[in-house]
Amino acid sequence: MTSPTDLIPRHALIVCGPFAPGLSAAQALAAIARGLRAGGAPEPDSCALPTLGGSAEEVRALLEEVDFDARMRSARAVIVGASRLQERALAGSVTFEIATRARQGGVPAYAVTSENELDAFDARILDLQAILEARTVRALATAGGKLAGLV
Numbered sequence: 426m427t428s429p430t431d432l433i434p435r436h437a438l439i440v441c442g443p444f445a446p447g448l449s450a451a452q453a454l455a456a457i458a459r460g461l462r463a464g465g466a467p468e469p470d471s472c473a474l475p476t477l478g479g480s481a482e483e484v485r486a487l488l489e490e491v492d493f494d495a496r497m498r499s500a501r502a503v504i505v506g507a508s509r510l511q512e513r514a515l516a517g518s519v520t521f522e523i524a525t526r527a528r529q530g531g532v533p534a535y536a537v538t539s540e541n542e543l544d545a546f547d548a549r550i551l552d553l554q555a556i557l558e559a560r561t562v563r564a565l566a567t568a569g570g571k572l573a574g575l576v
Contacts, residue, residue: 437461437469437576438496440523441506442476445539445560450474453506456562457537460569466576469504470496474519484522494526502554502576503527503534506565510556511542524551535576537568 439461444453450473458469472491479487488494497503507520515521520536527534528551536553539560548556555575557568 436467436500437502437504437572438472438500439469439504439506440472440474440493440519442474442508442519444506444508448539448562448565450506452562453537453565456565457504457506457569457572460566460571461573461576462569463566464570464573466573470500472496476519479517479519481517481522484517484519487519488522488526493523494530497523497527497530497532500532502572503532504572504576505534505536507536507538509540509542510536510538511540512544512547515547515551521551524553528552533576535572537565537572 439454439457441450441454443450454471454473458471461469505520505523524534533554536556537559541556541558557571559565559568
């Protein structure tokens with residue numbers, strides 16, 4: 426496990442699970458990171474997750490396994506990549522846990538998703554600064570470029 430003192434401060438931490446059909450977490454991460462760099466942001470810290478769901482205990486264990494809290498504290502912003510954001514699936518999800526930890530840690534959180542089904546109230550509850558929709562590699566890179574100006 427990485428200690429917080431071993432982490433290089435980063436402009437952004439991108440956390441992504443399986444994305445849209447035909448797009449793996451690694452592909453989505455790479456596209457968002459490419460867009461961030463093209464927009465002038467430094468190299469982000471990228472973290473691919475095998476899933477964005479599960480029980481609360483599984484979610485906490487998954488985030489602990491990737492040393493999320495230390496990585497988040499060394500970043501100026503967190504970007505969550507999720508295939509779909511919908512209110513009924515938020516409770517207990519990795520997206521919800523990441524947004525909650527970011528809010529509690531004073532780190533702004535952003536989301537990139539292929540489908541945004543959240544209303545303004547749900548987005549406010551999560552304290553997401555912006556939600557960008559993207560379904561393709563090209564659109565993900567464009568979203569990353571837009572985020573470079575926000576984070």
